[in-house]
Amino acid sequence: MLQKFQNHLNKNLPFLKGKKLLLAVSGGIDSMVLVELLHHLKFDISVAHCNFNLRGDESDGDTEFVKSTCEKYSIKFYVKHFETKEYANLHKLSIQVAARQLRYDWFNELLEKKGFDYLLTAHHLDDSVETFLINFTRGTGLEGLTGIPQQNEKIVRPLLIFTREDIEEYSKENNIEWREDSSNASDKYLRNKLRHKVIPILKELNPGFSDSFLQTLENLQQSESMVDDASRIVYHEVVQDSDNEKRINLSELMMLPNYQAYLYQWLKPFRFTAWKDIYDLVSAQSGRQVFSEEYRLLKDRDTLILAKKNELKLEVYPVYEDVENLNVPLKISVCNKSDFRLDDKRCIFADKDTLKFPLEFRKWEEGDYFYPFGMTGKKKLSKYFKDEKFSLIDKENTWLLCSDNEVVWVVGKRADRRFSVNETTRNIIKIELK
Structure with missing residues (x-):
């Protein structure tokens, strides 16, 4: 795995060499293997560890374990303790969403304040499979079926070509210690249900499932790239842009046999969810609107107008x-x-x-x-x-x-x-x- 990892970095992620890297490390097997690999290859790494205070002594034990590993390897260690339940209740979020917001806000803060070039996470191929299946079961567009991206701005995921079995085997061969999160054994969350019950069946049905899935992802990503290219070309023919709004010419739009697909591509960045209402808006009366959290889409004669919600008060x-x-x-x-x-x-x-x-x-x-x-x-x-x-x-x-x-x-x-x-x-x- 070490040689394959090095070849992968040289071929697909050469920009990481010589950069100041921050690793998100929970103490689990995936992140501890990532630490070991990058330390062995002499990358300039530091570790960021989140203690969400959700599992009492177990959470504190994870923190001490990651800290001691960093001390053994002389790796700079950053830790942050969060009151996750209080944050979730205050902002009316699920625990999972709250934890995600808290950790990435802190990671971004470290990137900026400490001058790190990239944040590396230990997501692997099985995580991509789980994300694919979650999106598939909930309903999604093509972008929801292309797996976890290898890079998203400053976030890089260098283990996506490896399966959980690859990581476990490398850990055993190299006597890498790690901590097991007890919540991973519970089927309370959808991701765990897929991990424990669905994915093993898929691998049983097709022993080469991981390789097949990687090929499928590559095909879907290429298809997504083609869709993006077509969307951009048609956009400039149909949409008039200004500083405060976008105007979609319905006469031009309706000449397209698959106009709904273009509307979806253009409007998904604005976090609309009521797609049927949006498609119906094309033939609705003037004045009808569909809202997202921050934006509105208005039917005005032969135009759809996209603009931010008007939140100005009627002040003098x-x-x-x-x-x-x-x-x-x-x-x-x-x-x-x-x-x-x-x-x-x-x-x-x-x-x-x-x-x-x-x-x-x-x-x-x-x-x-x-x-x-x-x-x-x-x-x-x-x-x-x-x-x-x-x-x-x-x-x-x-x-x-x-x-x-x-x-x-x-x-x-x-x-x-x-x-x-x-x-x-x-x-x-x-x-x-x-």
Whole structure:
């Protein structure tokens, strides 16, 4: 195994050589074999150990065991004790999810503060099989069937080509000591049930199961790469990107025979789960929405609009004449008539003497109206939005600049003529978006 491991590093993970590596070590057989292998090959390694305080004296025994091993090999040792149950209850998480969040938050902290190049974990091929089966039973896309990735940014998993049997055999041959987590014997968790009951049957049915599974993963990963390539090409033809939103052209999308697959590829990074609702949105009435934790997908005529949830409160911000207004993206300056020009969308020129300071910067509300510059009469904001074909998200993101509750400017859109510069104006101010 040592020679195969070295060949694997040289061929597939050569960037680890000469780097400062942090190993996540529980004390179990997998992580202790990883320590032994890398120490034998003289890599620059340190060890990070988490004590989740879930198994009393057993957890403390794991900590002491890993610490003593590091002392024997003169390896730098980091340990963190967590109150996992309290954290899980506070954040309403399962123990497993809470432990994962806690350890990776700490690992990332160590990477940054101590200057490590990579975090190495001891996941192996059987872990990949278990992850594959868990995702398969719960329902997933192609990405859920490609196993645990060998590298994910700074996280590297160098044992993924080895089975649990490979690791156990190497441990016996080299008299490597390790600690058994008693919770691994319980079938309380789905992963353990698969490990104890399902995977042994698969290996019994096919003695070459591990090799077959590795080949299957490789095939699926290549297929996923092809899907990603196609998704990116079509994306640029169908989706219009801006800083705050993405607009999916439904006319272009519906010309694709497998449009649902493209929607899934484009929207999965935004953690949507109600995929049937999303697919139904294509033919739904305008105004229908589907939400994820942080985003919304809105049907607007012949477009799907993806944007962050609008979490701004309907607050009113004062805008002073001679004070920098930190809460609003506006700049006010005095100008001469020679500087005056017709308003554009990012700035207006106003007759200062018609304004009452402080002005107010606020979101629009039902019933608001204004006197659009260049038109006669007044117009309700709701009618203006309809005529300009504003989407629901456009309307929610519209701000007004008001003087004594009269609209001076639909910010970034249209000025009100009541405050505009004319031949009798004596004092001109320029109001612009920063």
